[in-house]
Amino acid sequence: MNEEAILKQFYSKISTQFDVKKLTVYKNFDNIYGDTLDCVQIERYLSLSCTAIFKDENGSSLVSHVRKGNNLYVFVLSSDSSEAYDGVEAQYIINEFKILNGKLGEIQ
């Protein structure tokens, strides 16, 4: 399975289980899945030292990194709801990232 197919599968799984409307993935500085982000957003997301949830009146975004070899994947999960990713939901999503990490490893 190639990278795009893995991400597609990941998105369909995560969007059915959680309140995720959009998935954006950057590999290093390049957009490989979903919408493109502006320079401020991508620089901020690349600078994170841990998983972060950003909330505003329009919704929430969960941002996390997955490192595979020399590649850094930045995942941005956006939701329309400002209550998304509250409580243990974020922990479950992180577990999904771990599973995805293994799958991405298979294509390296």
Next chain:
Amino acid sequence: MNVVLVADKKIRKSFENAVKKSSSITLLGVEMVIRGNTISRLTEHHNPHAVVIYRNTPQKEGMTIRDIISFLRLKRPQMRIIYVYGSVKDNEHFYEEHDFLTENKIYDIITDNELTSVINVIDNPMTKEDAEQIILKLEEEKEKIVIDEIQTEEKEKTYDNIFLDFPAVTSLNDFDQERIERNIIKTSQANSAVVIGVAQLQHHNGCTHTSFEIAAMLSKKNKTAVVMTDKDTFENLIVFHKINPQKAENGIEFNGIDVYPFSMLNDIKQNYSAVICDFGFLRECQKPYYGDCNVKIMLCSAAEWDIGLTMKYINFSNESYIHDVNFCFPRVTRTKFIKYNRHFIKSGCNAYKLNYSPDWTCPHQDNFTVYKEILKPYLLQPVKEKNKRKLLRIK
């Protein structure tokens, strides 16, 4: 009473032995490092009656003792927190810690390293008066001490809430996926006239250029003015356009942007949606004006020999608005900026990278995005038409 110890591993053994002698205390567990999961371990895994926290417990992943205490107060207000400060060497530091603890209604504060004192406090909680007594005692002792060198004390002044340091640009890219940080982005706030202060910590970082770039961006939809604090820069601009300085003292207009000397700021403010104050190199006397600006932009150099200046400004500045300042870095690579930005984010400061943009009338697209992001919380209001000032127009 069920107790959890949060302390360095050196204390663990002796504490366990001391607890064994007490029949009323059960030690549920020991946390030897403060990290992302410490709160959940304390509240969900152990859930004790009391937590004994030693001041010198190692801290990792950006978590501090203060974070732990604040979270515990929020999540488990009934849980007792016993704070072991140890012997007081720096009174000022202790007073700050004491204030923080008493504000959080923590009065079990131990100021020695004796385990018997800790066991005693676990069994007999301290009161607010007991906590106040510690301060009074220290004050009495302080009066007895003859201070020889006042200057050395002043040097030790630090800004507690911000920790910003750049050990090396080549520091490791460690990412803790399991730790979650929650950020709430400020909602919009309306202002009749947004005053944007642009300053720099060193000369020639592009303060005036940035001010005009922002003005160029805003002037497309709003009535915008640039106010220059530096008389020389204003005069140089006039001279360049071959204008009589006397004619220009009430302002000039070029490229759709009105430009005024700083003395006119209060007179013209109400006529514009946005006023950009170009402070240039931020001098001590200008700081109050800069502090009053709705949006504060600080241009900094990212060079290894200059970044220390930014660090000093953030760590040692007494300004309460330091978290509201938007630090902008021109002339920096993306990789280097990301490494610096990591420290800024950890310290709760906002940093942005500016791109090479030689023509201020047509700024780089990424700079547009940066300025938009900075101004996002502000809604620019259209100004009501007033008597128009007649400005000298440069064609």
